[in-house]
Amino acid sequence: MAKDSSETKVKKDRRGFGEKYAAAPTPVKVVAVTLLLVLVYALPLLRPPILTTNSIDFGTVMFRVIAFALVALGLNIVIGYAGLLDLGYVGFYAIGAYTTAVLTVYHYSWPFFLALPAAIVVTMISGVLLGAPTLRVRGDYLAIVTLGFGEIIRITVQNVEWVGASAGIKDIPHPTGIGAKPNPPFDQGGLFQVPRLQWDGFVPIVDLEHKTSFLAFGSRDAVPYYWLILTFLLLILIGDRMIKASRVGRAWEATREDEDAAELMGVPTFKYKLMAFALGAAIGGMSGSFYASSQAGYINPQSFPLLLSMLFVATVVVGGSGNRWGAIAGGALVAYLPERFRDFADYRLLAFGLALTVLAVWRPEGLFPPRRTRRAKAAEAEIDALEEGTENEEVTHA
């Protein structure tokens, strides 16, 4: 419950903040954004009390948080922008992960940064292959086909020796870093070491023992992975913003709103739906690729259960379908909450489920609904108020 009230605060800040930000002079914007970026990058080193998980490495949690945010951002294009209910997103995540595993260790020995674009291309192609026949039909059909797709991918890798079958693929190499190579167990490599903070209650102490190396990827420290995936998240975020505010974004929105009317206004709706589907797939594949080569360096078919697809959809819905910041927040929460509640061991999922239920009742449009939902609601409330004095608008959403 304490969680919820802090969430409310974040939300209120955001809304006021968005408007203030737009009105602020450029230098103020630059400073604000820079500070925010530094803060976000340094988060796993600052290890703020309360936020920091104690029973599991905070850096690892933060990596997972960003990985989920990345997935949510990709799926938001498909579900939120284009209105296509994709229930098999884990399939693309798996394809990205397996492509990376196969290329870097299992059959070839490509470096990670070559395997990553390859994984993106492969998932994008698989998105086109799955989307081309299914996106022509409307509605629920897509949900069913994609649901099947997710399972087919998992069952296929489970049974195909070429991709390791049920044993999976291990020893997936870490990405190449910058600076000296790490020489375990003591030499971390990299160019320089960054210390992190340790908190004694609310008093920060510089922890000189656990340092993070810039920039070596290894099994000891998840923070460099966090930096890497965060960088990609930010790039995707910028791209998302550019595309959304262009003819492509308009075509998606129009198609989602009224496919026939869009088509009659000259929008090649199939092309744009396929584009959204393939882009979403590519971003899912990218996230899967990071997952495969992260710390553990091990994947198997059990890493990609159907449940993961549902969690991915939850990230978008929780955040507020159609809003990129909502998707990121949703992804972050869905990844973070179970880790935070790890202390409750067996009740972890229950607590998570409860949190989702509370959210569904309290904010049915998600944490940060897109502008359209907010504005439509405001207008609705206005009309209600005009018509009946002070009508309770919550009733209409029950």
Add this chain to the structure above:
Amino acid sequence: MPDTTPDTTPDTTLGAKKGRTVLRLTNATLRFGGLTALNDVSFEINEGEIFGLIGPNGAGKTTCFNAMTGVYALTSGTIEFEGNDLAGRKRHKITKLGMARTFQNIRLFKSMTALENVMVGADVHSKVSFFEALFRLPRHRTTEAEALERARELLNLVGIEGRHDELAANLSYGDQRRLEIARAMATKPTLLCLDEPAAGFNPAEKQRLMDLIRKLRDRGVTVLLIEHDMRLVMGVTDRIVVLEFGRKIAEGTPAEIRDNPAVIAAYLGVEEEDAS
């Protein structure tokens, strides 16, 4: 090609001289199972005309629009638009060829602003690729700026000033109807098809709509108008085709149609006689 420069002052010279055939229906027949919604209908619309399509409820007027814009395929017969046979063409391609329409039951993109709705129409002729948009290359910038200017100009033209950034769903009923016209106009049509644009309008609004339709024609757009209000139809159109039960029962100038016994019979008791 229609006049595409976004001039704000209304152009009173005829944008195109009459004569060239823009649309030709030849023996158009469309059946829904046992129901023949269009029965051997033929007519031609010439460039620069304001052409009326009238008839009692269920006569097949909207079906005619749907057949023209590619929503339904004809059972037999042909529709030619500027010399192109439309059979088998995709709906968005027909729009790109220069045919735009509005809907009898308003179908705006409700969660988008008025301006964005019009921009969607303007995007039809955009050549901006995904990557040009992603990297904000010059073509994206110039195309976007042009579309924006055009969209604003059209919104003002149809009479939606000051509400450009309002969500379509939040606009008044009349504004929504006018927004549909602006959105259709943004596709730079040769032929603009309006399906009962004055439905639910008061006399003053109807008058303004007539002025708007004339203004659009003066910009070089040929207009095809479905309308139940006889005063409006008779007042604004150059020629009229009358449908009844999917058949063409009359064609002619407003004066000819008004005195046509078959038309009077079709409308008997249904529509008041607005002899003006």
